[in-house]
Structure formats: structure tokens, C-alpha cells
Amino acid sequence: MVEPGEIHALLGENGAGKSTLMNVLYGLLQPDEGEIVVNGEPKRFRSPGDAIDAGIGMVHQHFMLVPVFTVTENIMLGAERTRGGLLNRGSARERVLAVSRQYGLPVDPDATIEDLPVGVQQRVEIIKALVRNVDLLILDEPTAVLTPQETEELLAVMRTLKADGKSIVFITHKLKEVKAIADRITVVRRGRTVGTATPDASEDSLAAQMVGRAVKLRVDKEAAQPGDPILSVAGLTVLDERGQVAVDGIDLEVRAGEVLGIAGVQGNGQTELIEAIMGLRPIQGGEITLHEGRSGTGRPAGGRRGRGPASQSLVGRRTSEILHAGVGYIPEDRSVDGLVMEFSVAENLVLDRYDEPRYASGIALSPNAINEAAKARITEFDVRTPSHLAPVSTLSGGNQQKVIVAREMSSPLKLLIAAQPTRGVDVGSTEFIHARVVRERDQGTGVLLVSSELDEVVALADRIAVMYRGKVLATLPADAPREQIGLLMAGITDGAAPETSGSEAGPETSGSEAGREEDES
Structure with missing residues (x-):
């Protein structure tokens, strides 16, 4: 049951049935038994149109937008207004602007969807539901593809909607977000409701209800025994799709038997760095070298899918060749x-x-x-x-x-590159994936971890490189204060005492010298 003006969280593992249940409520799937009651009246929705007519809207995890259409055109779809037999784009545009201002959802009504960051595309989906005057909004895993900053913006929007009397069903598996925003929590496991809770319930108890067993929310690992370098990146420069410098002369070194975590707000060159290493994006300058390496225990690092030289340049190599080299x-x-x-x-x-x-x-x-x-x-x-x-x-x-x-x-690996490895993954699966990453490290594999979740970087990394505007500002030990990491993520180097050993960039690389202003969030 969802009350008026309530944020009701539906919490569960991946595959627990959360989205299936909401797809039934939205008319995308038909129930085999049971009933849906809206404002005291039993309903049966044979299509999303029926659900919308009853005041129910849904924002799907995978957005239902036409990339080549504008914001206004996407919002008009299915609810087109005409004037003199022609589409009334002006009226629709004004409606978009009005809803945008009312609920604090800034968006350019004339922008093309494919040109918008993910967080703004999600605002479009929410506006598309609100212009249809829905009273209940279903948000299906809305933060799975958002940065921490975008997540905070979304939670603020949800509070605004609640204050306006809207009800929200918030489907998620992220415990911190549930505790921060929900009024009530329903926990689903393998298609069944297993309990209800309030936001003051502990994360451990909620996780146990979700998974059906006690879950370790902290990563257990021994101190690393790093060995020889596995990956060396020297003076790497990479452009983004707009021809702007995304990676600006980066130096990095990943050693056998260690996790090097890349911390930073998404959009500061992390994606371009990883794609360049994997041969998915051309480079403008610099060198990327994969070494044979030995772990701290003296064994060869990880394993190899194929045979090759002890050290080999990855520049100009096809992705398939890089994978077969043991990556x-x-x-x-x-x-x-x-x-x-x-x-x-x-x-x-x-x-x-x-x-x-x-x-x-x-x-x-x-x-x-x-x-x-x-x-x-x-x-x-x-x-x-x-x-x-x-x-x-x-x-x-x-x-x-x-x-x-x-x-x-x-398969045995020399190097594992993990970009957002637990994005959209529940607590039980996150625990499992984290344990496997640590296991790879302990077998002598070098691990390069990129995550927009600072908690994940701090939990897994043995060293942390902080990226800002395409540069590595500093490389810190794993026990560095979170405040220091946060300041560096914002480009503030004053007062920081970064580690400068090895080939990593030191504190002299300031954010003000960066080569571009990233407009993605």
C-alpha cells in the first residue's frame, strides 16, 4: 500500500521481482491473480495508457526516449496536442518549461536527447510523467546510472514532489539512499514480500532481509603485497568525441598484486583513459605498456591467455589482441x-x-x-x-x-580493468564482486579500478589516484583522509600531502592548469 504524499521504497536484490511487480502496476505485464486498487477502486490495466489515465506514471531504468528527438518532442509522444491539424509544439514547449520550473527540473526543451547527459535525460523522463498529471510516480532503479551529484539532485526532486502531494514508489537496492529518502520500506526477495521496515532500521538488517543471510557490507582483505609493474601509462593524451582534451598527459603505474583505484567525479577523463588502454579510443600521444611482472610473492603475475613478449606496447593494438594478452x-x-x-x-x-x-x-x-x-x-x-x-x-x-x-x-589474468564494476548491482552481488576483485589481487593480478562510488574505491584500493579535468592530481595511500580525497576530486590541492613516488603525477599538477572544462556530470 502506498499512501498519498509518501515515498515508499521497494527494496530487493537484482532479480527479486521489483521491476516485474511495477510493470504489472503500469500495465506492461498482466497479473495471473490478485488485484490493484487505486483510490479504493479495483483496477485492471491492459496498457500503460490505462495506468496513466488512473494517475500512475513510471520512469524506467532504461529510458524510453527517442535519441534524435528533442526534449519537447519526446514529451509530446503519446499525448500530442494539435492546432489546425498540426502539432502544437509551442504549447508543449511551454508546458515543459512550466513543469520544469515547478519541480526544480531544469532542462532545455529544445535540446536533442542524444546530446544530454544521463542525469538530464532522467529529468526528461520525470517531466514526461508529470505533464500527464500523475499522482503516483514509479522510479525504477533511478540512481543506477547517476553520479553521486546527480543522485543528490534526484533525491531533492523527490522531496519536492512529495511536498506537492505526489506519491513515489522508489525501486532500488541501495541502502543509503533508502534510509535517506524513504518514509516506509518494503523488502522483496525472490518474488515475495519478506518484510517491511522504517528508515531507522540498520543497513545490516535490511541487507539480511534482502539476501536472506547476513551480508558483509565491508570488504575483508589482507594488506597487499605489490610486486613489479604490470601496466605503465606515460604521458597519455586522449581526446573526447568533441575533439577536446579528455586525458591530459597522464602518468600511471599498476603493480602486480595491488588495486589502484581511480577516484573522481564522473566526466573527468576516466572513461577516455580506460577506453584508450583497451584500444577502443585512439590516443594523441604517450605510451601504454603491459609488462610480464612478478607479484610480491615472487610468482608470475596472474596468468596469460596468450603468449607474448615480457613487455609490449598496447598502443595501436586491437581490443581482441589486448584481451588475449592477458587483460x-x-x-x-x-x-x-x-x-x-x-x-x-x-x-x-x-x-x-x-x-x-x-x-x-x-x-x-x-x-x-x-x-x-x-x-x-x-x-x-x-x-x-x-x-x-x-x-x-x-x-x-x-x-x-x-x-x-x-x-x-x-581465466588467468595479468591485468584486470574494472570500470564501475558494481553499478546497478545489489548488496549481495556487490559483496561477491568485491571478494572476487580482492581474490584476483591476491593471485598476483594487477587491478585498475574506476568507480564513481568513493566508498567502493576506498574499500578496495591499495592506492588511490585522483583525477580532475583529465589529470591525475595526486596518488594517495589507501588510508588517506576522505576529506583530502574529496578536496582533490574538486580540484583543490592546497593543503594536500599526496604521495608522489613512482610515476604518478604530484601535487604540482593543479586543477587550474587542466586542459578542458567538462560539461558532463
């Missing part, structure tokens, strides 16, 4: 760079190694070997899927992420 890659955007949505779970688990002898003979694949390997990985990594033959598009976002993690961590 694992968890991409920032799983749906674009990590998975082929139309392929099965089994096929996605061998995307970057289908040509290995164990999976193929000449040009012919070995389906039995691929399927048996998939079943083993599904079990080992607890991927919730009806079958290894199911299209990966049918899985929840968190289980799609676990498919990628299973693929990349199932």
Missing part, C-alpha cells in the same frame, strides 16, 4: 560494451574467447563445451537466469553485470 575488462556500460543483448547467456560468456581451442575447432564452435562452461559459471557466480540459453536481455541489470564478471574472471 580482463569490465566495461562501464554493460549494455553497449559488455554484452550482445540478443545472444544467450552462454554465448555472452565466451564473447572474447570463443576462438580458443576449448570452445572451437577451426572455424566451427563447440556448442556442448560452451554450454557446459556456461552452466559452471552460472553456478559459481550465482547468475539468476532461467537457463544458460536465455537471451541475456531477459536478465536483470545486476545479473547481466554478473555475466560480464564471470566471463572476465574465469
Whole structure:
């Protein structure tokens, strides 16, 4: 039950049934039994139009926007107003501006969707629901793709909506956000309601209800035993899509048996740095070198998918060659760079190694070997899927992420690059992925971690490099004060005492000298 003017959180693991339940409420799916009651009247919604007519709107985790249309055109879709037989764009534009001002959702009504950052696209989705005068707004995993700053902005918008009498169902698995915003909490596990709670409940108790067991919200790890360098980045310069400098002469070094975390507000060159290392983006200058390396225990670092020289330049290499040189890659955007949505779970688990002898003979694949390997990985990594033959598009976002993690961590590695490894993943899966990252480190693999979640960087990293406007301002030890890290993330170097050993940039690289102003959040 959701009360008027209430923010009701629906909390659960990936695949627990949260989105399915809300898709029934929004008319996208039909229930097998039970009933929906709105304002005391039983309802049956056969389409989203029926739900909207009843005052229910929904913002989906994967936005339902047409990229080449403007904001106004997207908001008009399905509710077009005409004047003299023509679309009345002027009226729609004024309505967008009015709702934008009323609820503190600034957006340019004439901007094209594909040119907008993710956080602004989400505002468009919310405005699209509000212009239809809904009383209940369903937000499905709304913070899964947002930066911390965008998340805070969204929570402020939710408070404004609540103050205006709107009701909100907030679907999430992020405990801190639930405690910060919810009036009541319903916990769902494997399709069933397992309990209700109030925001003053502890994170540990909420996590236990979600997963059905006690969950460690802190990362257990021993001190690192770093060895020789595995990855060296020297003087790297990379441009973004607009031709502006995104990575500005960066020096980095990742050692065998350590996690180097990259901290920074998203949009400060982290994406371009990782894509350049993986051969997905050309570089303007500098060098990227993958070394053989030895861990702190004296063993060769990790393992290798293929044979190659002890040290090799990755500049100009194809992504497939880099992967076969012993690099694992968890991409920032799983749906674009990590998975082929139309392929099965089994096929996605061998995307970057289908040509290995164990999976193929000449040009012919070995389906039995691929399927048996998939079943083993599904079990080992607890991927919730009806079958290894199911299209990966049918899985929840968190289980799609676990498919990628299973693929990349199932072979010996020299270097693991993990970009936003737990984005959109619940607490149980986050615990599992963190443990696997630490396990890779302890086996001698060098790990380069990029995350917009500072908590994740601090929990996993043995050293922390802070990026701001395309530069590394400093590299800090893992126990550096969070206040110091936060100041550096904002480009403030005064009073900082960064570590300057190795090849990393020191404090003299100030934010005021950066080569560009990033307009993405």
C-alpha cells in the first residue's frame, strides 16, 4: 500500500521481482491473480495508457526516449496536442518549461536527447510523467546510472514532489539512499514480500532481509603485497568525441598484486583513459605498456591467455589482441560494451574467447563445451537466469553485470580493468564482486579500478589516484583522509600531502592548469 504524499521504497536484490511487480502496476505485464486498487477502486490495466489515465506514471531504468528527438518532442509522444491539424509544439514547449520550473527540473526543451547527459535525460523522463498529471510516480532503479551529484539532485526532486502531494514508489537496492529518502520500506526477495521496515532500521538488517543471510557490507582483505609493474601509462593524451582534451598527459603505474583505484567525479577523463588502454579510443600521444611482472610473492603475475613478449606496447593494438594478452575488462556500460543483448547467456560468456581451442575447432564452435562452461559459471557466480540459453536481455541489470564478471574472471589474468564494476548491482552481488576483485589481487593480478562510488574505491584500493579535468592530481595511500580525497576530486590541492613516488603525477599538477572544462556530470 502506498499512501498519498509518501515515498515508499521497494527494496530487493537484482532479480527479486521489483521491476516485474511495477510493470504489472503500469500495465506492461498482466497479473495471473490478485488485484490493484487505486483510490479504493479495483483496477485492471491492459496498457500503460490505462495506468496513466488512473494517475500512475513510471520512469524506467532504461529510458524510453527517442535519441534524435528533442526534449519537447519526446514529451509530446503519446499525448500530442494539435492546432489546425498540426502539432502544437509551442504549447508543449511551454508546458515543459512550466513543469520544469515547478519541480526544480531544469532542462532545455529544445535540446536533442542524444546530446544530454544521463542525469538530464532522467529529468526528461520525470517531466514526461508529470505533464500527464500523475499522482503516483514509479522510479525504477533511478540512481543506477547517476553520479553521486546527480543522485543528490534526484533525491531533492523527490522531496519536492512529495511536498506537492505526489506519491513515489522508489525501486532500488541501495541502502543509503533508502534510509535517506524513504518514509516506509518494503523488502522483496525472490518474488515475495519478506518484510517491511522504517528508515531507522540498520543497513545490516535490511541487507539480511534482502539476501536472506547476513551480508558483509565491508570488504575483508589482507594488506597487499605489490610486486613489479604490470601496466605503465606515460604521458597519455586522449581526446573526447568533441575533439577536446579528455586525458591530459597522464602518468600511471599498476603493480602486480595491488588495486589502484581511480577516484573522481564522473566526466573527468576516466572513461577516455580506460577506453584508450583497451584500444577502443585512439590516443594523441604517450605510451601504454603491459609488462610480464612478478607479484610480491615472487610468482608470475596472474596468468596469460596468450603468449607474448615480457613487455609490449598496447598502443595501436586491437581490443581482441589486448584481451588475449592477458587483460580482463569490465566495461562501464554493460549494455553497449559488455554484452550482445540478443545472444544467450552462454554465448555472452565466451564473447572474447570463443576462438580458443576449448570452445572451437577451426572455424566451427563447440556448442556442448560452451554450454557446459556456461552452466559452471552460472553456478559459481550465482547468475539468476532461467537457463544458460536465455537471451541475456531477459536478465536483470545486476545479473547481466554478473555475466560480464564471470566471463572476465574465469581465466588467468595479468591485468584486470574494472570500470564501475558494481553499478546497478545489489548488496549481495556487490559483496561477491568485491571478494572476487580482492581474490584476483591476491593471485598476483594487477587491478585498475574506476568507480564513481568513493566508498567502493576506498574499500578496495591499495592506492588511490585522483583525477580532475583529465589529470591525475595526486596518488594517495589507501588510508588517506576522505576529506583530502574529496578536496582533490574538486580540484583543490592546497593543503594536500599526496604521495608522489613512482610515476604518478604530484601535487604540482593543479586543477587550474587542466586542459578542458567538462560539461558532463
